[in-house]
Amino acid sequence: MKRQDKKSNCAINYALETIGDPWSLLIIRDMVNFGKKTYGEFLASDERIGTSVLAHKLTELEHQEIIRKQPGAIDKRKAEYYLTKKGINFVPLLNELAVWGTTYDEHTAANKTAIAKYQADRQGVIDRTKRVLREYGTVLQNFDYIYANK
Amino acid sequence: MKRQDKKSNCAINYALETIGDPWSLLIIRDMVNFGKKTYGEFLASDERIGTSVLAHKLTELEHQEIIRKQPGAIDKRKAEYYLTKKGINFVPLLNELAVWGTTYDEHTAANKTAIAKYQADRQGVIDRTKRVLREYGTVLQNFDYIYANK
Secondary structure, three states, rough: HHHHHHOOHHHHHHHHHHHHHHHHHHHHHHHHHHHHOOOOHHOOOOOOOOOOHHHHHHHHHHHHOOOEEEEEOOOOOEEEEEEEEHHHOHHHHHHHHHHHHHHHHOOOOOOOOHHHHHOOOOHHHHHHHHHHHHHHHHOOOOHHHHHOOH | HHHHHOOOOHHHHHHHHHHOOOOHHHHHHHHHOOOOOOOHHHHOOOOOOOOOHHHHHHHHHHHHHOEEEEOHHHHHHHHOEEEEEHHHHHHHHHHHHHHHOOOOOOOOOOHHHHHHHHHHHHHHHHHHHHHHHHHOOOOOOHHHHOOOOO
């Protein structure tokens, strides 16, 4: 995004303009919560993103340095996507979306115990989640550590 | 939004679908941070929302019970909008947008001291902000209390 395209100097607007539309955050959610890292895995998510939208979003997120692309560990032709530090810094925002959504969506599939623990210890959960993401790229299999009682 | 329109049972997706597009959060920001409460005040914001989009968004937010409309205190024909509890619960999300935006937007007009204090005491700032919003509808003139040192 060129500077002159920005509508204001408000940091909230800047973040919203960077995110653009919900798909970006859903892709980041797929990486953080579900350990997804390939085009095919993102395509298979419940929200049924279209192929061309997904391709465009991945390019955009890479361009914004929120994710980085690298050759697949097993099949080099199959690209894998990982969150950068800038992407990992969306974790608190994702968590707050989950809190709000869980509060008002009676049909949610969210883990209400985890949400409650987050609300009781935001800082601790954020710190531990970021540490896990830096090391493993996903929170999968590290729930016990992240949502540990203090 | 009808249930069958929802794309998944993910709480994050639910929140994103409810928000719809950035304008909703910018209107909530205008109420929280700048004490705006009338159509004319929202229209005057830097991001230059269009008149028909604004009218549509206000109706939508009212329908979702995120804001409520009431006759103006001085001129009854001039409607005023206030956040409901459901709307006030977007505060942590707004704060995290501000944190992310301030981190990556070098031209931000955000109050970096306030952002730093929030990051050092998320829970306290959230609690105090909600208390102030329930009482006054905006954080204006209550910054010292909200960002007080513990």
